[in-house]
Amino acid sequence: MNNIILNSILLLLIIFFSAFAAYSRDSVVADKQGQQNTVSREIGITEEADTNPSRGKNASNTIDGLTDRDSEDEFVQKAEQGDAAAQYALGTKYKNGQGVEQNYQEALKWYTKSADQGFADAQVILGAMYYAGQGVGQDKVMAFAWWSKAALQGNEAAQKSLNMLCAESPWACKQEKSLKSNGFHEEADSVPPR
Numbered sequence: 001m002n003n004i005i006l007n008s009i010l011l012l013l014i015i016f017f018s019a020f021a022a023y024s025r026d027s028v029v030a031d032k033q034g035q036q037n038t039v040s041r042e043i044g045i046t047e048e049a050d051t052n053p054s055r056g057k058n059a060s061n062t063i064d065g066l067t068d069r070d071s072e073d074e075f076v077q078k079a080e081q082g083d084a085a086a087q088y089a090l091g092t093k094y095k096n097g098q099g100v101e102q103n104y105q106e107a108l109k110w111y112t113k114s115a116d117q118g119f120a121d122a123q124v125i126l127g128a129m130y131y132a133g134q135g136v137g138q139d140k141v142m143a144f145a146w147w148s149k150a151a152l153q154g155n156e157a158a159q160k161s162l163n164m165l166c167a168e169s170p171w172a173c174k175q176e177k178s179l180k181s182n183g184f185h186e187e188a189d190s191v192p193p194r
Helices: 002-024 027-032 039-051 072-080 084-096 104-116 120-132 140-152 156-168 170-181
Strands: none
Touching (some): 084 104, 084 120, 120 156, 140 156, 156 170
């Protein structure tokens, strides 16, 4: 029981740091990744629901002009057309049950599509879901892989998550040290590639 509570607290901290890091990321990184939608819009979906519980599932969320009041088909169509930010936002909607029934498997599907395109915030959340076994079997190796990809893009939440994983799992720390010693990093505090 204590392990479940500890994992829940850890997941909440990871999500918090992910939202903070995403919100503070400058637009140069977003433009470099070809993500013209600022991450703060997607993070705003989570923050609005979290800070205004009276609105809950009816919170007004916006992705490229689409809101919860628009048809779900239009929202999904944007994600299905390959828009990584829309895929991330749709994953967030399913994960948090915002405007849709909460469904971790559906969230995992949309986060994966976004993460596969290099969307760092989706990679962080996927790492957290694998780490906690949320919607998928617990898999710290997959958590390490997704967090490493996001950390390479400068995502602070991913870097903190990797540090936490390294502290609890010797294999992660060995992997990190091995890659650093092979010249994959300029700075000692940087995070190893996958």
